[in-house]
Amino acid sequence: MTTAEQAPGPAADPGDASRLEVGDVVSVGGLSHRRVLALAAAAAPGSDDPVDQLMIAALREDHPTIPVPTVDPADVDPARADRRYSLVRVRQLQVTGGSTRDIVVMRGDLDAVMGASRASRENRSLLRKNARHGLEHGWRALVIAAAPVAEDGTVGDFVLQGFVKLRHFSGEEHDATSEDSYTRVDVWSASLRAQHWLNVSLIVVLSLTGYYIMDPFFGPTPGSAGRTGYLMGYVRFIHFVAGFAWLLVGATRIVSAFTSPDRYLRWPTLWPLKSKKDVRNLGRVVKHYVFLRDEGPLYVAHNPLQQLAYSSIYVVGVLQMLVGLSLYALYKQSSPFWQVVATPVQWIGIGPMRLVHTMLMFALWSFAIGHIYLAVRADSLDRHGGVSSMINGGVWLRRGSKPVDSPKVG
Numbered sequence: 398m399t400t401a402e403q404a405p406g407p408a409a410d411p412g413d414a415s416r417l418e419v420g421d422v423v424s425v426g427g428l429s430h431r432r433v434l435a436l437a438a439a440a441a442p443g444s445d446d447p448v449d450q451l452m453i454a455a456l457r458e459d460h461p462t463i464p465v466p467t468v469d470p471a472d473v474d475p476a477r478a479d480r481r482y483s484l485v486r487v488r489q490l491q492v493t494g495g496s497t498r499d500i501v502v503m504r505g506d507l508d509a510v511m512g513a514s515r516a517s518r519e520n521r522s523l524l525r526k527n528a529r530h531g532l533e534h535g536w537r538a539l540v541i542a543a544a545p546v547a548e549d550g551t552v553g554d555f556v557l558q559g560f561v562k563l564r565h566f567s568g569e570e571h572d573a574t575s576e577d578s579y580t581r582v583d584v585w586s587a588s589l590r591a592q593h594w595l596n597v598s599l600i601v602v603l604s605l606t607g608y609y610i611m612d613p614f615f616g617p618t619p620g621s622a623g624r625t626g627y628l629m630g631y632v633r634f635i636h637f638v639a640g641f642a643w644l645l646v647g648a649t650r651i652v653s654a655f656t657s658p659d660r661y662l663r664w665p666t667l668w669p670l671k672s673k674k675d676v677r678n679l680g681r682v683v684k685h686y687v688f689l690r691d692e693g694p695l696y697v698a699h700n701p702l703q704q705l706a707y708s709s710i711y712v713v714g715v716l717q718m719l720v721g722l723s724l725y726a727l728y729k730q731s732s733p734f735w736q737v738v739a740t741p742v743q744w745i746g747i748g749p750m751r752l753v754h755t756m757l758m759f760a761l762w763s764f765a766i767g768h769i770y771l772a773v774r775a776d777s778l779d780r781h782g783g784v785s786s787m788i789n790g791g792v793w794l795r796r797g798s799k800p801v802d803s804p805k806v807g
């Protein structure tokens with residue numbers, strides 16, 4: 398008899414074990430993770446089923462002290478089209494305490510195994526939650542249940558034990574360029590990328606010139622002997638031109654956030670507290686970032702923590718523009734329009750206003766440092782091409798993954 402069982406989804410590709418990889422083991426029935434993996438590896442010797450081969454290899458590699466359960470080929474009842482799980486009888490399985498017993502292992506599709514086995518409500522929900530989370534990242538769950546066999550050969554109730562994660566894999570580990578297991582998804586429009594790099598260039602120019610206005614650390618000073626030249630005048634002129642250009646870029650971005658047909662340009666992509674699910678996912682991202690969770694929820698665009706960071710930086714940016722504009726208005730006090738624009742400076746004073754303008758500059762710098770670090774970190778860990786996506790517009794996602802903010806990736 399052969400194990401014709403197929404793991405659900407892309408894992409089901411007989412004859413090519415190199416296309417599958419094993420991920421975490423999730424245990425809900427009280428067994429240790431390695432025991433769950435051992436049950437998943439129960440197969441007839443020499444089985445040519447890729448899932449059998451993979452489970453046995455994973456057990457041998459990760460837990461060499463745990464013996465692979467030996468199974469008589471006659472004791473394997475493969476999965477069928479109308480029953481998406483296999484049944485394998487393991488005789489004389491070593492259990493805790495040194496004794497042995499016969500059991501039957503059920504292995505297969507999430508819904509099928511859950512439907513045919515017993516588990517508390519909490520365990521079912523734990524299993525579903527973990528399986529769903531894995532699905533977002535392209536993992537499939539190979540679910541395991543086990544039943545004891547009595548002396549007279551009667552098979553008892555199946556109890557849900559957990560699952561092993563499986564997914565498509567080919568080539569080098571984390572080979573993000575392999576089109577077999579990854580696919581490119583276009584996310585960022587050309588207009589957004591142009592705005593991003595215009596922002597970067599203008600913020601650099603505004604920071605350099607602004608810093609010089611604050612502290613003219615080179616060139617002539619009023620204390621210099623002779624003519625002081627017009628350097629500060631040129632620097633301020635560049636600052637104002639760049640400032641107004643930045644206002645223009647900001648205005649086009651705000652318009653596109655409310656009018657663009659592109660979902661990744663619209664304001665909801667930047668606002669993380671739209672629903673309970675968003676808030677839950679925000680917590681999951683934070684746990685992932687502080688190393689309390691292996692994987693965070695998968696987003697094609699920004700995850701909720703990025704959304705929060707970006708909406709804050711938009712607020713800082715708009716504030717900086719308004720403060721700059723208000724300071725600029727001081728030079729135009731003959732016009733009623735500019736008199737109104739300068740009102741905040743009249744309220745808090747020129748000195749404090751310039752201080753606020755400078756503090757906001759440092760806030761922008763702090764954001765830029767964190768932003769670059771997190772972008773490079775995410776790209777290195779996820780291998781999704783996030784950094785280059787701001788140039789070419791696309792990210793790489795695993796086939797079969799189900800991001801929170803887009804349809805399933807084919």
Ligand code: HEM
Nearest residue numbers: 600603604607608610611640641718721722724725751758
């Ligand atoms: C990234 C954005 C910006 C940064 C980092 C920045 C930075 C600075 C800094 C550090 C100063 C010197 C403050 C001081 O007197 O100690 C300054 C001055 C000034 N900025 Fe900006 N600024 C930015 C955007 C703008 C914008 C959008 C405008 C308005 C269009 C603007 C208008 C001004 C004006 C009018 C002054 C005062 C110049 C003077 O009194 O000589 N700034 N800026």
